Amino acid sequence: MTRRVVLLAILAALLVALPAFSGAYILSVATLILYFAYTGQAWNVMMGFAGQLSLGHALYVGVGAYTAGVLFQRFGIGPWAGLWLAILLCVAMGLVIGFLAFRFGISGVYFALLTIAFAEFTRIGFDHLAWTGGPGGLFLRVAQRDTWDLANFRGPPIMYYYAALALACGAFALCAWLLRSKAGYYWQAIREDEDAARALGINVFRWKLAAVALSSAMTAVAGVFFAFYYNNLFPEQIFHISRSIEIILGPVIGGVGTLFGPVLGAAVLTVLSDSITEALAAMGWEFPGVKQVLYGIVLLAVVMFLPNGIWPPLARFLRLDEARRSKP
Amino acid sequence: MSALLEVRGISKSFRGLRAVSNASFELPQGDINGLIGPNGAGKTTIFNMIAGVYPPDAGEIVFEGRRIDGLRPDQVCAAGIGRTFQIVKPFAGLSVLDNVVVGALLRERSPAQARRHAAAILEQLGLGAKRDLPAASLTLPDRKRLEVARALATRPRLLLLDEVMAGLRPTECDLMVEVFRELNRREGTTILLIEHVMRAVMALARHIGVLHHGEVIARGTPEEVVRDPAVLECYLGEETQI
Numbered sequence: 001m002t003r004r005v006v007l008l009a010i011l012a013a014l015l016v017a018l019p020a021f022s023g024a025y026i027l028s029v030a031t032l033i034l035y036f037a038y039t040g041q042a043w044n045v046m047m048g049f050a051g052q053l054s055l056g057h058a059l060y061v062g063v064g065a066y067t068a069g070v071l072f073q074r075f076g077i078g079p080w081a082g083l084w085l086a087i088l089l090c091v092a093m094g095l096v097i098g099f100l101a102f103r104f105g106i107s108g109v110y111f112a113l114l115t116i117a118f119a120e121f122t123r124i125g126f127d128h129l130a131w132t133g134g135p136g137g138l139f140l141r142v143a144q145r146d147t148w149d150l151a152n153f154r155g156p157p158i159m160y161y162y163a164a165l166a167l168a169c170g171a172f173a174l175c176a177w178l179l180r181s182k183a184g185y186y187w188q189a190i191r192e193d194e195d196a197a198r199a200l201g202i203n204v205f206r207w208k209l210a211a212v213a214l215s216s217a218m219t220a221v222a223g224v225f226f227a228f229y230y231n232n233l234f235p236e237q238i239f240h241i242s243r244s245i246e247i248i249l250g251p252v253i254g255g256v257g258t259l260f261g262p263v264l265g266a267a268v269l270t271v272l273s274d275s276i277t278e279a280l281a282a283m284g285w286e287f288p289g290v291k292q293v294l295y296g297i298v299l300l301a302v303v304m305f306l307p308n309g310i311w312p313p314l315a316r317f318l319r320l321d322e323a324r325r326s327k328p
Numbered sequence: 329m330s331a332l333l334e335v336r337g338i339s340k341s342f343r344g345l346r347a348v349s350n351a352s353f354e355l356p357q358g359d360i361n362g363l364i365g366p367n368g369a370g371k372t373t374i375f376n377m378i379a380g381v382y383p384p385d386a387g388e389i390v391f392e393g394r395r396i397d398g399l400r401p402d403q404v405c406a407a408g409i410g411r412t413f414q415i416v417k418p419f420a421g422l423s424v425l426d427n428v429v430v431g432a433l434l435r436e437r438s439p440a441q442a443r444r445h446a447a448a449i450l451e452q453l454g455l456g457a458k459r460d461l462p463a464a465s466l467t468l469p470d471r472k473r474l475e476v477a478r479a480l481a482t483r484p485r486l487l488l489l490d491e492v493m494a495g496l497r498p499t500e501c502d503l504m505v506e507v508f509r510e511l512n513r514r515e516g517t518t519i520l521l522i523e524h525v526m527r528a529v530m531a532l533a534r535h536i537g538v539l540h541h542g543e544v545i546a547r548g549t550p551e552e553v554v555r556d557p558a559v560l561e562c563y564l565g566e567e568t569q570i
Binding site for chain 2: 180181182185186188189191192193195196197198199200201202203204257
């Protein structure tokens with residue numbers, strides 16, 4: 001237990017100090033890793049903890065991003081106010097999807113299909129909504145990139161790096177706390193066996209909705225970050241199913257339902273993706289699709305040989321198992 | 329003794345097949361009762377109706393003076409009725425202790441208290457040494473014990489046991505009987521058990537109801553029931569004239 005805390009503290013200190021000894025490229029890769037660690041953690045609340053497979057999390061990123069983006073661009077309302085509306089809208093959408101599915105007993109892959117459907121028709125909706133730029137996209141005013149303007153969330157890359165770090169650390173701490181709370185126990189019970197959970201007095205419908213609400217709220221925050229980091233939003237990109245897959249790959253490769261899986265998965269995948277690009281460029285092998293094929297082969301290998309993700313066996317190897325937390 | 333649970337004329341059909349018809353009985357407060365009957369007699373169906381898995385087509389179920397038929401399983405549990413499953417349903421990915429903590433969280437104020445309560449129950453059921461193992465690694469007798477531990481953790485005033493002795497060796501069975509006796513004596517928990525294993529029912533139950541084709545055909549003490557011609561008939565078959 002204490003060893004885990006010490007190692008986490010060392011890792012956090014390294015991440016805080018990272019900008020001091022890294023260039024712009026490393027910093028952007030690190031920002032991306034932290035962003036995916038955060039979204040992976042958000043998705044993990046729903047799938048890893050409560051067992052509800054969402055393949056449409058791009059919906060919440062997109063709605064969150066567009067909400068804050070439109071408020072900023074059209075009404076001059078800053079991201080800190082927009083954040084709350086983004087969260088509100090995403091939670092509302094999540095609750096609608098969850099209500100429909102859980103009330104009518106749609107579960108497993110059929111639930112996953114429903115989440116895809118909602119993300120897809122929202123994408124098509126935004127494609128036809130001229131007010132938000134339609135397929136041509138929504139562009140946010142690009143401002144000074146050298147001073148920190150926290151009120152408008154504008155600043156140099158290092159500001160976004162620290163914002164992503166704060167999000168990832170906050171989500172990690174929240175999930176660590178949740179797992180040891182009533183909610184964590186109840187969600188895991190529901191994930192393992194809904195009938196048994198009901199027989200122990202758990203209102204399965206309500207707790208599943210709670211998981212969806214929290215997960216969509218967390219992902220909405222990621223969307224706001226996305227909008228102000230990239231400054232341009234296209235429905236075809238942000239709502240696309242490949243974005244949803246991107247979000248879940250981290251926790252799946254790292255270890256579904258574990259605390260550290262989403263973080264590790266995000267790091268492994270982002271570094272892998274970038275190093276394949278670099279390696280191919282160095283070898284002059286720049287055929288279209290080669291990168292995707294190599295990436296796919298690595299994913300396949302991980303899923304085949306480590307079906308529970310990289311983290312559980314690694315944790316056992318490092319003697320950091322999460323199972324050892326039962327001290328009455 | 330006043331009745332803790334009253335079942336009044338409940339019936340249930342599945343696609344026209346009558347599983348339970350007009351069954352009535354009551355469980356006195358603090359008593360241990362058995363419900364026996366051949367396969368397909370409707371025992372588990374009655375159980376599921378009490379536990380809220382599905383509502384009866386007709387009739388009423390009254391617990392502590394309050395109607396509970398039509399409530400959801402989680403509401404029935406919150407009302408004070410704990411149950412086990414005939415086909416055990418452990419939370420396979422969680423540790424043995426965490427399985428029981430989930431049940432304990434219903435009444436305990438904090439996870440820390442729930443963990444203490446759960447640990448105490450595991451000791452009581454002889455699972456203390458295995459509390460950190462994943463539930464998936466338990467043997468069948470231990471899984472049955474875990475079912476009981478989880479249900480007990482919700483502090484039920486009525487405990488419904490669905491064939492918890494099935495598959496246990498006689499010595500394990502006796503151990504389980506002792507646990508229930510002790511529980512009944514110390515906490516006054518009322519128990520209703522469905523059982524095929526006559527050894528356990530005879531040893532435990534003070535009153536027994538016999539179900540056949542969805543109807544209660546006999547009620548009484550174990551001694552009375554085993555001498556009842558209607559019961560002998562349904563277990564051994566009718567005497568045939570040649």
